[in-house]
Amino acid sequence: MPRRPNSPRPDDVPGFPARRAALRLLDAVLRRGDPLELALHGAAQGLPQSDRALVHAIAAEVLRHLPDLDALIDGATKQILPDDAKARMVLRIALVQTLVLGTPAHAAIATALPLVDGGPRKLVHGVFGTVTRGEPVLPDPPTLPAEVVERWTGQWGEAMPQAAAIAYAVRPPVDVTLRDAAETAKWTTELNGASFAPGHVRLPANSDQGAIADLPGFAEGAWWVQDIAASCAARLLGAGEGRTILDLCAAPGGKTMQLAAAGWHVLSVDQSKKRLERLSENLTRTTLSATVVPADLRQWQPDAPVDAILLDAPCTATGIYRRHPDVLHRIGPRQIAELAELQGELLARAAGWLKPGGRIVYATCSLEQAEGEEQVERFLAAHPDFALVPATVAELPEDMAPTSQGWLRSLPDMLADRGGADGFFIARLARQAN
Template identity: 35%
Template sequence: MAGQTNKRPVLNLPRQAAVRILNGVMTEHKQLSELTQSDDFQALAPEDRARSQRLATHTLRHVGRADRALRPHLAKLPAVEVLNILRLGLVEIAGLGAPAHAVVNDLVSICAASNQTRPYKGLINAVLRKAVADVTGKWDKSPVQMLPKWLRNPLREAYGNGTIMAIETAHMRGAPVDLTVTGDLATWASTLGGTPLANGSLRLGEIGQISALEGFAEGKWWVQDAAAAWPAAALAVTPGETVLDVCAAPGGKTMQMAAQGGVLTALDISASRMERVAENLARTQLAAELVVANILEWQDPRQFDAVLLDAPCSATGTIRRHPDLPFAKDGTGISELIELQTQMLNATVGRVKPGGKLVFCTCSLIPDEGEVQAENFLRRHKDFTVDTSLPQGMDPAWRTEEGGFRLRPDYWSELGGMDGFYLIRMNRRG
């Protein structure tokens, strides 16, 4: 046609962004939460940001399956940046049912747009088409993504092979959205179409934008995994009790305990994260004193009726909603975290009034960050005893030898699982 010019094809921006995310996780060992704050990512339209994040997280959950299907068609492994394009394409086509022709053509264009990957256009096209043909009808039967050795080995020693495989299956399935509501649970279940859980959380099905749901703007509920809601429930705050929430951001537990009538002091070392707590409290119309400080250096002499310490940890219990974590981390730094947890637990002792109560918890699957910490604390501090009460909805079988509770992603599998967590309540003698 007269006047026609050759133009580079318009790239699918969500796919291109998803490839960038995968490269950032795999080559720079950055976490998805950091990568999605980049200027390039934030410049995308909201719907494109959401789609690219879904594509990237789904691919990360199925890297093992994708690599297993791709390997027979690769004489040798290409650079990670090329491999990530292949992984995303295979996962989107075989796992999400996207039309193969459109996905392959678009990924070839994305490959051609980068000097680093341009020489592999032909490989992307040929390998994807062959691999898709091979896995058609077999994708869901392929073994699930295994945890990396730095994490799988200690967890296998702690829980056994069968449990590790169940946890890995839970990670692959991802995580539904759970809410903590301030009103009647049954009413909100009917309003939002969710499922009430035994511990009082509300589990939602397929949802769109969270902030567009009824009740969000009015602060009637907030997003909080069911497992993460148990530590505050175990503390069992009563109206008028003074409560110190250590490492409070982003504020889910603070809001829980404020809604129970507690007089809250929320403490966190991060000023920026504390701004998030302030925003959440304002939305939910709940009150708490906000303190930006390090519990190890905090000079305030007050003691409290109740203290909750959600200590910094490896976050290995949250992999089902953060599938980038096994790739972005390599296990280094965990011993330092364990030492920090010990120091923080020791620092909370003087904050608990005689006759008061302390809950220690971590979103970790590693016993050294949970059961072992609690055992050592009780050995050091003879004036603390384990509380034997059972929080609402807690299965007695989840109680551990030292008296805490071990929550795992494979629990409630028929309902969609839960985050991995450890928690224990200890009471100080009067």
């Protein structure tokens, strides 16, 4: 349909560039499978920071509420729109602004219609009007994608995806790890937070995550942001006492800083030079030291065996779905299998770098057993010179007990009454002494 002679050009509609960027971003995530945070740079290129934040908010909330938005759209159309139809994506963008972000309906549709300029504008306008006139309310908690519910139910039972949905609806808390665990009481008071373990503070639920750098102690490097579950991997390695440890896949450096603060001589290895720059900046801010090594673990190896290793392996990141809702739409059986194969390769390779009697902690921020329990069971079956060293209650934050097998598995119901925790699997293994 040609544009009417007096109608404004799409770029002249206030707010349109941000909505166009949101459309590009969602296409990158849902069609190409790109991670939301990585795709944001390209999709929002040239936009001011305030617009970039809006682009991210629109896309993230569409992904968080995708099944429920689609149910509203399908209930207002005579023929079901294809999943990848542009009209469906534009309707998702318009509806999420009105139903989640608080944008007035007239403003949401005015900035959405130019996205289908030359396309089915009447259809989009009509469906949007039909839905909004019904004064809909999106379900609370949001509906998880059906394939995710099926996969998690098969691994964990029906209660797990129910707990996951409840956790999905709540803003994730901000945890910080302290450089000096002896100052836990001080910083718990200074930050008006709560502590579940030495060296940990959980900020108040209403904390402005955009103003973290302005809080007391940040500029002087007294602490860094790190989820309570993520901090447990380094906790299982204890005091370093000057011994050498490899922190593999180390960037952006939370675990490196924990280990350095605990007295380890740390070699931090990561393939991403850009992420290592952030690690180096964090080390400078906290005045902690580590040797930073840019390398691919499949080709690199240390000069000599080491005392300990922390392998936070590349994974699907389904355990951080609350913060990154795109993983529930990008990750499926193929991605899980591919990453599980890589994890097995890295774990077996890294294990050969340990001194006899040394320990390796294997961790993934995943809720998939293929990337956790099954991975360690397979490794132990193939490496009789290694044994699991069970975690103890005394080593872990309160109410984060190890499983009967001896590893830590944080699921969505863990710490649920206090804001929850990211999904992690952490196991400690030891190489037999000669």
